[in-house]
Amino acid sequence: MRLAEGLAELLSPTRCAGCELPGALLCPDCEGALPRIDPRTACPRCGAPTRGGACVECAGRAFAFAGARCLGTLEPPLSRMVVLHKDAGERRLGAVLGALAAEVWLATPPAAPAVPPEAVTFVPASRDALRHRGFDHAEGIAHAVAARLGLPCVRALTRVRGGDQRALGRDARLAALSCAFAPGPEPTPPRVLLVDDVFTTGATLHAAALALRASGCAEVLALALARACGG
Ligand SMILES: [Zn+2]
Ligand SMILES: [Zn+2]
DSSP states (O other): OOHHHHHHHHHSOOBOTTTOOBTOSSOHHHHHHSOBOOTTTSOTTTOOOOSSSOOSSSTTOOOSSSEEEEEEESOTTHHHHHHHHHTSOOTHHHHHHHHHHHHHHHHOOSSOOSSOOSEEEEOOOOHHHHHHHSSOHHHHHHHHHHHHHTOOBOOOEEEOSOOOOTTSOHHHHHHHHTTOEEEOSSOOOSEEEEEEEEESSSHHHHHHHHHHHHTTOSEEEEEEEEEOTTO
């Protein structure tokens, strides 16, 4: 451990993001209590939990991504971890949760594409969010996913407009998100795994996937940490 890290640990010991127990960012009890979505019965289109029947979350919605997987539902302790990561600046949680999401992906990808994704990319934060938080919250998650999958993480998108969408309903989100994304500084991979932290209506991932496909990507698959159902 470097001296700076040692001092930081002394002044503010690492605590579990779920229960505040000192020691690790995610204690074994809280890891066991994560509201995981069973990938065997999850909706292959949107990643929502189902009881094996038709998905009520994405019925009637068209997505530009071919399938989606989510680690868990947006409930404690996962919801708390997402907030601590995004809004309290606990950037190490992005790596922890990204690695867990990658495990789910490896075990059961939502579709069985003939050719798997060649790279991982992420939904870039708006300029306002970047200024406010000081980091791009989905980027760290995507890097952890890419490392676990043995794929490069590329910046294939930029955000051209659109701020925080969380307070908006689906129609308002769709209107705000149209044309929100443009090709990024790195070339668009032919097949890509698109990462974000929360899947609510799917509108953000859809808009990002549309931009990727418009710049030549043949297939986009989506992976999120948390599925907010009823969005
Ligand atoms: Zn805990
Ligand atoms: Zn669905």
